[in-house]
Amino acid sequence: MSTPRAITGAAVFLVAYLSVTFAGALADRSLPLPDAPASDVAAYYSANPAAALVVAGLQVVSVLGFAVFAWTVGRRPAMVVAGVSVLAMVVSSALTVALTLVAGSASLDTVQALRLGSFYAGGIVNVVTLGVFVLMTANGLARWLGYIAGGLATLSVLSLAFYYASALLPVGRVLSMVWTVVAAIVLARTRPTGRTVSGSSH
Template identity: 65%
Template structure:
């Protein structure tokens, strides 16, 4: 459920924000006056968008907690998963808080304050959130594959999604890498849904023997059942 909330709530942001606002959100490097004008005129949109983003990332937190529990056999990896997930969640929550603060104070805040809040929200909810999400996905794909919770397709999907999300950090230096932010984020979100479905089904991939046969079936609870 957490993974679905993570994806659906985030995808709702564009639709709800567009429906409630009278103009497009200015780019992060737009003049402070334009940013202040947008938030002053679209307080309801800004509040709803921030709340949806918070709900989305809390859905991810629930998913990540379940993955950490599954990974307790590898304490170091479990700590890495908990750490990267925690940073990713906090980054988005900080972004939401900064956005709400800007929306409430846009009419009276100075240009410097407006720019600081806008850029802070952008970087926290952008590269900080996405890059750490990518690290989590990479680590989770590896751990779940070693525990035989994931087969090759899901594992490699995680590697690709996690790599693209992690590489979004390059957007800090190269503008063309900005495309990695939405691509890496959405692919990572979709991967969490795929993994949630796989785990909910409760069946692990069947191990092949040296002769290519598969004599037994392993399930998520760790028991072995004959075919």
């Protein structure tokens, strides 16, 4: 197990995602909410292609950092879940790129489909599977922070039924990111000799 690799992956995961906020400053307006009219969505992406593409790129870099962390510390079942989480964000970013390219010419139904697809893949699917990974891996690695972060991220699936549960999406995501950094630091301090696995103690 490479502790430096785990630390690097966790750091890239967190920093690249937080950089999305600054990339959003390139836009001339706020990103419309998922339930906004398709015409507003088309107008945003038509007017702000650079901001949209930078955000999509940073999101991919972020989850690649998570992939490095997950590969370093996870057992096979947890790594499969992590792979689904990474793939979900990659799909979300690809849909964002597609939306940016066609926003000015596509039908409003196409615009809405691409926007919702990107939101659900990069939101609920990505965050819920991230939470499941954290729960599967947290034992012995900042355990209680992992249980809290993973639990909140997993519970964000409730946003499918209850609007107010959508607040769990950003909270669960960021706490899970923080957990990866803390877990990597724990690994660095304990310097285990073997590959870390879910359920191991440090």
